[in-house]
Amino acid sequence: GSDSALMYDNLRKLKRECDYRKLEGISWSMRNLGFGAASAVGSLLAASYSLALPFLVSAGFILASLPFVFLLQEAGRQERKKTAVDVIKSAWQLSFNNRAFVYVVAFFSLTFIYVRLGFWGFQPTLQELGIDVSWFGPLFSLLLVVSLIAAVKVDLIVPKSPRGIVLMLLILMAAFA
Numbered sequence: 001g002s003d004s005a006l007m008y009d010n011l012r013k014l015k016r017e018c019d020y021r022k023l024e025g026i027s028w029s030m031r032n033l034g035f036g037a038a039s040a041v042g043s044l045l046a047a048s049y050s051l052a053l054p055f056l057v058s059a060g061f062i063l064a065s066l067p068f069v070f071l072l073q074e075a076g077r078q079e080r081k082k083t084a085v086d087v088i089k090s091a092w093q094l095s096f097n098n099r100a101f102v103y104v105v106a107f108f109s110l111t112f113i114y115v116r117l118g119f120w121g122f123q124p125t126l127q128e129l130g131i132d133v134s135w136f137g138p139l140f141s142l143l144l145v146v147s148l149i150a151a152v153k154v155d156l157i158v159p160k161s162p163r164g165i166v167l168m169l170l171i172l173m174a175a176f177a
Contacts, residue, residue: 003027004024004027005025006072007020007027008020008022011023029148029149031051032144032148033144033148035144036140036141036142036144036145037048037141038058039136039137039138039140039141039144040137040141041054041137042054042057042137043133043134043135043136043137043138043140044137045057046133046134046135047132047133047134048134059172066115101128107168110172111172114172122136122140122143123136126139
């Protein structure tokens with residue numbers, strides 16, 4: 001979420017807040033594209049060499065990307081001194097005084113849970129079907145195509161009102177059930 005917040009804050013400073021949904025969607029599609037490619041390669045590495053190798057390769061890429069974090073800058077950032085208690089108090093008040101915020105948090109929390117349940121059920125299902133582990137990544141990558149398309153077109157999909165979010169949540173719950 002910090003990358004999304006950084007993008008939103010920078011767009012707000014540039015008076016381009018209206019571009020946030022589209023740019024965040026493109027950003028998610030790129031993440032999913034990378035995740036799909038890594039899943040395909042990871043399953044082949046696991047099947048050919050060792051189950052530990054994909055984790056070691058991932059760790060290497062993560063460590064290699066750390067220097068790039070220091071290149072990120074936030075436009076016009078003003079330092080504010082807030083204590084942890086101040087942050088918790090603000091979040092508490094926002095949670096009870098802003099219904100739209102509560103709807104958004106509930107929607108994305110449940111969506112996160114649904115996605116994780118899908119991840120957890122994916123591999124055991126393929127094993128039950130007798131599919132070789134080398135196919136897990138490529139098949140998972142194919143499933144990510146739907147997510148990639150949805151992320152690119154998020155400005156057309158995500159409702160702009162809290163009621164629309166609840167309606168979308170109900171549809172997602174039915175689909176995942």
